[in-house]
Amino acid sequence: MGQWIILCVGFCVLVVVVLPSVIIRGCNFDIYPPTEQLSSFDHTVKVFVVLQNEICDMPLEEYIKGVVAAEMPASFGIEALKAQAVAARTFTLKRMTANGGQGCSAHPGADICTDHQHCQAWISQDEFKKRIGYINYPTYARKIQDAIDSTKGLVATYQGYLIEAYYHAASGGATDNSEEIWSNPVPYLRGVSTEFESKEPDFRKEVSFTVDDLEKKLDISLKDKKFTTYKIAGKDVQVISEERMDKPIEILEVSKAGRVKLIRVGDKVFSGYALRTLLGLPSTKMTYRITGNKVYITTTGYGHGVGLSQYGANVMADSGKDFVEILKHYYQGIEVIDYKNVQAR
Numbered sequence: 001m002g003q004w005i006i007l008c009v010g011f012c013v014l015v016v017v018v019l020p021s022v023i024i025r026g027c028n029f030d031i032y033p034p035t036e037q038l039s040s041f042d043h044t045v046k047v048f049v050v051l052q053n054e055i056c057d058m059p060l061e062e063y064i065k066g067v068v069a070a071e072m073p074a075s076f077g078i079e080a081l082k083a084q085a086v087a088a089r090t091f092t093l094k095r096m097t098a099n100g101g102q103g104c105s106a107h108p109g110a111d112i113c114t115d116h117q118h119c120q121a122w123i124s125q126d127e128f129k130k131r132i133g134y135i136n137y138p139t140y141a142r143k144i145q146d147a148i149d150s151t152k153g154l155v156a157t158y159q160g161y162l163i164e165a166y167y168h169a170a171s172g173g174a175t176d177n178s179e180e181i182w183s184n185p186v187p188y189l190r191g192v193s194t195e196f197e198s199k200e201p202d203f204r205k206e207v208s209f210t211v212d213d214l215e216k217k218l219d220i221s222l223k224d225k226k227f228t229t230y231k232i233a234g235k236d237v238q239v240i241s242e243e244r245m246d247k248p249i250e251i252l253e254v255s256k257a258g259r260v261k262l263i264r265v266g267d268k269v270f271s272g273y274a275l276r277t278l279l280g281l282p283s284t285k286m287t288y289r290i291t292g293n294k295v296y297i298t299t300t301g302y303g304h305g306v307g308l309s310q311y312g313a314n315v316m317a318d319s320g321k322d323f324v325e326i327l328k329h330y331y332q333g334i335e336v337i338d339y340k341n342v343q344a345r
């Protein structure tokens with residue numbers, strides 16, 4: 001009998017104390033102060049945290065705080081932070097598998113990942129503290145908390161359905177229609193250009209590559225092959241020589257807002273998106289010049305240029321627009337509604 005009691009106590013310790021600590025190990029972040037959760041569905045987001053290389057379960061609204069903290073400077077206007085919160089919440093809900101979404105295609109089993117180039121950035125509260133400094137932390141943490149709490153449950157919809165709430169850092173003067181950058185036309189992802197975009201910082205950046213470097217990075221040749229036939233000892237001998245192309249680079253197609261859609265570099269044609277990825281460029285809004293052995297590429301704006309511009313949102317907030325006006329500017333024809341009124345897919 002005594003043995004059974006010891007066994008039962010041992011089992012209970014294992015189940016109640018040891019197992020939960022194993023399950024949450026590694027995902028036990030310094031979590032953001034809680035916000036009352038949405039009640040209409042399972043609001044736990046399965047987040048693949050790249051730094052930890054594992055999937056962590058996070059309550060939706062706490063996860064959104066980490067996204068807003070990572071994605072937008074907390075010094076931005078409160079209405080811009082609110083617009084970011086609604087965009088991030090909509091983007092997340094649209095992807096959640098519990099909600100009929102596709103999840104993160106790079107990390108099976110996860111709804112979303114923290115790789116900003118794949119899904120959306122997220123930082124823990126500790127990282128946020130380190131990033132903005134302990135002195136600024138209380139003010140900015142409260143501001144982010146306000147942005148989330150005052151928009152709790154609000155999402156962007158088109159004809160009653162959640163939208164694909166794409167966003168980027170800065171448009172460089174104008175955003176683009178979705179089909180100009182990707183393949184499919186989305187009715188609410190239309191290019192917009194107003195006084196707000198022109199007041200954004202343009203993020204102008206020039207990068208340079210040597211011809212050799214560019215050839216290696218893109219696996220291309222910037223030289224034309226020239227075949228010359230000589231008669232040597234009565235026989236035809238073909239000699240191949242290479243010389244720089246007359247026009248090594250050529251922009252073939254640009255979007256309405258001036259982003260490169262197709263570009264030929266040497267002997268290959270790239271989409272603007274592919275070139276941006278391969279060369280690590282901030283945007284596809286680019287010009288180039290070639291001087292001597294160097295190719296200079298100048299870009300303006302930051303990010304893909306579709307949907308909400310974060311810096312543009314801040315300009316709008318500064319000029320007195322509220323978060324709904326900001327969202328309706330960048331996502332044309334949408335409504336901002338409570339999540340419980342969204343149409344099931």
Ligand SMILES: [Zn+2]
Pocket residue numbers: 104105106107112113114115118119120
């Ligand atoms: Zn992802």
